[in-house]
Amino acid sequence: MLTLTDIGEFGLIDLIKKKFMPYGPETIVGIDDDCAVVTGREGFYTLYTCDSQVEGSHFIADLVPPYLLGQKVLTVNLSDIAAMGGTPRFALLSLVLRPDISVEWIDTFLEGFRYKANQYAVEVIGGNLAHTEGKLIFDVTCIGEVKRNRLLLRNQARVGDLILVTGSLGDAAAGLKILLEEQKMNTTREQYLLNRYFLPEPRVDVGRILAESPNRIALIDISDGFAQDLGHILKQSQVGGIVDVERIPLSQQLISWCTVQNCFPLDFACSGGEDYELIFVTAPQSADELRKKIQHEIGIPVTIVGEITAGSKLIFEKSEQNYEFHTQGWNHFSSF
Ligand SMILES: Nc1ncnc2c1ncn2[C@@H]1O[C@H](COP(=O)(O)OP(=O)(O)O)[C@@H](O)[C@H]1O
Ligand SMILES: Cc1ncc(C[n+]2csc(CCOP(=O)(O)OP(=O)(O)O)c2C)c(N)n1
Ligand SMILES: [Mg+2]
Known part of the structure; x- marks a missing residue:
């Protein structure tokens, strides 16, 4: 018997989608x-x-x-x-x-x-x-x-665009691990990571700045992990992507905690989930201007982490070599 574990969260969404499409003229995006x-x-x-x-x-x-x-x-x-x-x-x-x-x-x-x-x-x-x-x-x-x-949709990425991300990634997932393992929480480092899990800030102001810009932008938030959520932009835009893992923004607190824990910050950053940061994809001419504007007006750092490519693959690279993760993004029904 096929179960939800076999088809996973996104298999179930496909099944649901088939039942309820097509939509009438008042539905712009279902x-x-x-x-x-x-x-x-x-x-x-x-x-x-x-x-x-x-x-x-x-x-x-x-x-x-x-x-x-x-x-x-x-x-x-x-x-x-x-x-x-x-x-x-x-x-x-x-x-x-x-x-x-x-x-x-x-x-x-x-x-x-x-x-x-x-x-x-x-x-x-x-x-x-x-x-x-x-x-x-x-x-x-x-x-x-x-x-x-x-309106900023997931399907607007084009070959040659840059991939940008707000804030730093992986802190919330580390905070959750600290909580679940009842690790000591009395240092400012652990408190910072825990706070990022308990109290993410929705990037509504960043979304507003992006919406005010006249440029073509693809946009998504990160709930399930950077790699998986970037994957949604790529799939819906029918493009591929290449990310330089050395550019992925990591907090000093995450790096320092991972050193002590003997684990990989990039695993938390790329597949941890619950960051509630934004990934946006836009042409190189608009990327730097938007990055500076967000940083200046809201004080949130924005980092260029990669580029959109032809094809459909998402490749992570470190020093021009393929980089393999040790974990995968969040999926409510899969057992990995
Ligand atoms: N039970 C459901 N019925 C109809 N649509 C759903 C259901 N669950 C999820 N979806 C849709 O599937 C898409 C992906 O869902 P989800 O991964 O939860 O998105 P998000 O990460 O933005 O919350 C969304 O467009 C959402 O509206
Ligand atoms: C006890 C516990 N276990 C695991 C997690 C990790 N976790 C739960 S849901 C989730 C992903 C985001 O939630 P979801 O409901 O998938 O949000 P959506 O993608 O629909 O916005 C993560 C990383 C958690 N927060 N708490
Ligand atoms: Mg949801």
């Missing part, structure tokens, strides 16, 4: 990008996205401060709006809770959610409640908008 895109108010498209955080799969209830979980549940959705160049506007919050959860815990969670919503001017306009004796589930639907001519 399944496949970070958000669904439908006709909106005059001059705009409306963006829809939903993502959940599930106990055991995304967080361990006893190990996560509820104020930070409340923020992250919204952040992962804001990140998808950012990945379309959009502005978030509204959110719906669905809570699946055990009856023994303390009111104080859920109140603190909601305070965290409210803090993030206020930070990005998002109105929480509804949601749902359900009882469980099993795992906690926090599911958010986020609605945003983007100017019609500035």
Whole structure:
């Protein structure tokens, strides 16, 4: 019997896609990008996205401060709006809770959610409640908008373009490992990495700058790992890519922690996941200008890590030799 483990998360998405396509004329983008895109108010498209955080799969209830979980549940959705160049506007919050959860815990969670919503001017306009004796589930639907001519999709990469990434990669995955292995957390290094797992910042402001630029840009956020998420841009743009692993931005904290742990920072950076940074691909003429603008206006470093090639392969190189990873990106159903 074929199971979800055999087909994996993306096999299941293909199956779902076949059931619900084709779409009517008001749907600009259906399944496949970070958000669904439908006709909106005059001059705009409306963006829809939903993502959940599930106990055991995304967080361990006893190990996560509820104020930070409340923020992250919204952040992962804001990140998808950012990945379309959009502005978030509204959110719906669905809570699946055990009856023994303390009111104080859920109140603190909601305070965290409210803090993030206020930070990005998002109105929480509804949601749902359900009882469980099993795992906690926090599911958010986020609605945003983007100017019609500035929608940024995954399928816009062209041969010769450069591949850029915001921030540094791999910190969140290291933070998760520190948490799960109950490693000592009393140094600023471990605290930094843990924070990057607990409290990523959605790159909404970066998405806005990219959307304001007149250049052709392909854009995605990194939830499952840099390699896998860059792979989505390549597949949907029908191109290949080459990445110089020595250019991949790594924090000093990750490098230092990996030295002590005797592990490879590039494994965390390329397949760790939950970075919630953005990957964008654009022509060389626009790349440097955008990089400088983002760095100057928002203070987020942007690094050119590679180039788009013909074909369909994603190649990682170190000193012009193929570089092999020891791990793969996140997949909800596969057993690797
Ligand atoms: N159960 C589902 N039904 C319909 N579409 C889905 C479902 N699960 C995922 N998708 C779609 O598949 C695409 C990839 O999903 P996912 O990997 O979760 O994206 P993201 O990393 O942006 O959250 C998205 O366009 C999403 O809307
Ligand atoms: C207890 C626990 N185990 C593993 C992980 C790692 N993890 C869970 S989901 C995920 C990928 C991102 O989440 P997903 O639901 O796939 O987001 P999407 O791609 O849909 O935006 C990662 C790296 C975690 N955060 N917590
Ligand atoms: Mg998702």
